[in-house]
Amino acid sequence: MTSDGVPSIIAAQLNYLLSHFPLSVKIEHLWSGSKFSTGVIDRFTIVIPYCLDFIKWDFIYNSESPISAPDVIFGAEDENFLSFLARNDGVEGNANSAKNCLSDWNGKDPTRLMVLLQQLRDQYMNYQRKRVDEVDDDRLKFEVSTIAFREGIEMHLSSGAEKPEEVKFAVPLTEMNIDKMVHGCPWRHSPKIYLQVIYPVGRKYVSASSAPRLKLLSTSDLKSIFSIEDFKLPPWLDGMCMAEYLPHLEESLEKQILEAVSLIDVRRRFIESLAPLFGRPLEADPIFCRKATFLAGSGAFTFLVHFSISTQFPKQQPGLMLQSSQHMNSHGVPAKSPLITEYPWSPRWETSVMAEKIL
Amino acid sequence: MDDLPIEKIAISGPTLASLIQRFYTSPGPIDGLLYGHVSLLTPSTLSDDTSSSSSSLPSTSTSTSLPPISSSSQTLIATITSFLSLSAGHVNPLLLPPPPPSSSLLGWFSARRRSPLRPSLREFSFSHSLSSLPSLSFPILSSRSSLSPCIFLLLSSPIHDQTIHTHEYRAYQFRSSLLSFDPKSIEVINIGPAFRSHYGAFSPNSPFPSLPCDHSSSMAVDEKKEEEERLRAEQTQLDDCAEGFQVKRLSKLMGNEAANYSAGLEDLYGKMLVKIETLARQVEQSSALVFEQENHNRKLKYKAARFTGSE
Numbered sequence: 001m002t003s004d005g006v007p008s009i010i011a012a013q014l015n016y017l018l019s020h021f022p023l024s025v026k027i028e029h030l031w032s033g034s035k036f037s038t039g040v041i042d043r044f045t046i047v048i049p050y051c052l053d054f055i056k057w058d059f060i061y062n063s064e065s066p067i068s069a070p071d072v073i074f075g076a077e078d079e080n081f082l083s084f085l086a087r088n089d090g091v092e093g094n095a096n097s098a099k100n101c102l103s104d105w106n107g108k109d110p111t112r113l114m115v116l117l118q119q120l121r122d123q124y125m126n127y128q129r130k131r132v133d134e135v136d137d138d139r140l141k142f143e144v145s146t147i148a149f150r151e152g153i154e155m156h157l158s159s160g161a162e163k164p165e166e167v168k169f170a171v172p173l174t175e176m177n178i179d180k181m182v183h184g185c186p187w188r189h190s191p192k193i194y195l196q197v198i199y200p201v202g203r204k205y206v207s208a209s210s211a212p213r214l215k216l217l218s219t220s221d222l223k224s225i226f227s228i229e230d231f232k233l234p235p236w237l238d239g240m241c242m243a244e245y246l247p248h249l250e251e252s253l254e255k256q257i258l259e260a261v262s263l264i265d266v267r268r269r270f271i272e273s274l275a276p277l278f279g280r281p282l283e284a285d286p287i288f289c290r291k292a293t294f295l296a297g298s299g300a301f302t303f304l305v306h307f308s309i310s311t312q313f314p315k316q317q318p319g320l321m322l323q324s325s326q327h328m329n330s331h332g333v334p335a336k337s338p339l340i341t342e343y344p345w346s347p348r349w350e351t352s353v354m355a356e357k358i359l
Numbered sequence: 360m361d362d363l364p365i366e367k368i369a370i371s372g373p374t375l376a377s378l379i380q381r382f383y384t385s386p387g388p389i390d391g392l393l394y395g396h397v398s399l400l401t402p403s404t405l406s407d408d409t410s411s412s413s414s415s416l417p418s419t420s421t422s423t424s425l426p427p428i429s430s431s432s433q434t435l436i437a438t439i440t441s442f443l444s445l446s447a448g449h450v451n452p453l454l455l456p457p458p459p460p461s462s463s464l465l466g467w468f469s470a471r472r473r474s475p476l477r478p479s480l481r482e483f484s485f486s487h488s489l490s491s492l493p494s495l496s497f498p499i500l501s502s503r504s505s506l507s508p509c510i511f512l513l514l515s516s517p518i519h520d521q522t523i524h525t526h527e528y529r530a531y532q533f534r535s536s537l538l539s540f541d542p543k544s545i546e547v548i549n550i551g552p553a554f555r556s557h558y559g560a561f562s563p564n565s566p567f568p569s570l571p572c573d574h575s576s577s578m579a580v581d582e583k584k585e586e587e588e589r590l591r592a593e594q595t596q597l598d599d600c601a602e603g604f605q606v607k608r609l610s611k612l613m614g615n616e617a618a619n620y621s622a623g624l625e626d627l628y629g630k631m632l633v634k635i636e637t638l639a640r641q642v643e644q645s646s647a648l649v650f651e652q653e654n655h656n657r658k659l660k661y662k663a664a665r666f667t668g669s670e
Contacts (some may be wrong), residue, residue, distance in 0.1 A: 007664060008664070031386070031473060031518060032473070032474075033472040033473045033474060034385070034386075034387075035385075035386055035470065035472065036386065036657065037661075043473065043474065058474065058475055060471060060474050060479065061389070062387055062388060062447065062448075064386055065387070065448075066664075069481075071471075071479040071480060071481045071482075072480040072481075073474065073475050073478075073479045073480070074476055074477075074480070076477060079477070079539075079540075080539065082478065082480065082483040082539075082540075083537070083538040083539045085480070085483075086483065086484065086487050086538050088540060099484060100479070102480070102481070165476060297545060306413075311364035
């Protein structure tokens, strides 16, 4: 990313952070605090994913001495995080604390910023956990006690002046390594699926057993094989708790993912059966089999046919688009047809029949 | 060490102005120590007698003896009278210079350009360690309680460029019992009737040296000798400033001959002003040289940084 003006020592730390941090952090805003040359960048805001949301922390270096440790300014709504850090550093005296990391700062080590951020984020997780623990709500206390052991679970207590307090949970689901199940998968990490659960706090008059707000979310990679929006959440029965709900949800989710993975082969067979009719595809997506382009002709007119195959295939028929290779519109762009979906189709046909009918 | 809440923080206009000036002219962020005193605020009922003559009602002045230590009604006010600035990150709470005479270390300040006006991780940790050192606690004036150096002054400027340059500052008290910063209001003190209540809490930080006066004392001979020596040393210091103008002559300022002598006194003041002016000019010239040298150093530093960067 190295934008111009970042002193090389700081740029090395930033680049290492961006390429090695397990979560995808973003640098939102870079600016200079220098009196003399405003081109020397020594401050920036790091946007860190947390609990399916983001936290923004400002990192302040000193352009006069880029080798020195940076300073961190946390969000305005997290003013008690500093006290939490001070208490915990004192009690545990642990060698991995952020304080130790800052006091033996080595500016020449490009890993330092990432290590610091990791330690602070871990502490932030503990801090939010403690805040949630302190909420006086019996149902919430029960939920926390039964699911807190789940690995990777994150919690957040949001409180604003105008907004009512609520507790958010981000629960990672399934331990399936989806990337391992897809042959030749290009993903750096296995896609993650989370259930977001939001409980309103302190509204005693609301029926204690009503369902919390639920939403299923996933990392964007998953889109190529499985659309999370198409998944229907199982109903939350009266008096249910998360520990009861989750196994059921995970089971049906895993079943659908397995099915989605098996559908890749169905799509592959469909593309293969197009080949005898159209000839060898010009281009095809070999991993997820979502796209294929063939050459077709009608008399003297030759054109390209783009197939886009949804994850719902064969329930949903593929979309076709015809594109000329000779005829241009007034902007010099090859003429294209609108998406064609009206042609004979039945999901129960054999792939070869499907292909024939399209032709 | 008590963790008493401070009502407000007062700073004299010139001290704040020179603090901001120091920050504005420094090439990088600065840290520094704040000195002054903390006193119990006594609400004053006295006011200027603006009406010409008639109303001569005796105002009831409350005589204050040593107040009770832990009364819930006591209002503490911290007055910052001076500061010492250092470049950021160079203040070690275990190796602090002694405070100037008749003032105590109240806390510290941090000034960093173009950053949010909220205490940072480093500032929190430093305030925490400063207020947890029992050796640094100081007494509250006219009270038997004491306080740790808990004042924190944060100075910054807006992140985004603006046509008008703004200096922002905010004051906090670090509460060691709560482990948190408590925002406090700052009162900028100037001279004038609006600041009357502060006159009661005034304590000079450069006391006038005691002058020799003959008094038949019953002191032991040894003590008397020491005392005389000390006074002689102070007298020579004072004579240096007075340039031969003797205190005895001051008495002539009264009475009929006053007119003749006031000219002499004015002459003395004139000489003092010339001296101060030369001194100020010297300071100006030397700081111009320092500034030039700093600029040169900075250019070399950037050059070096670019060179190592391109390697």
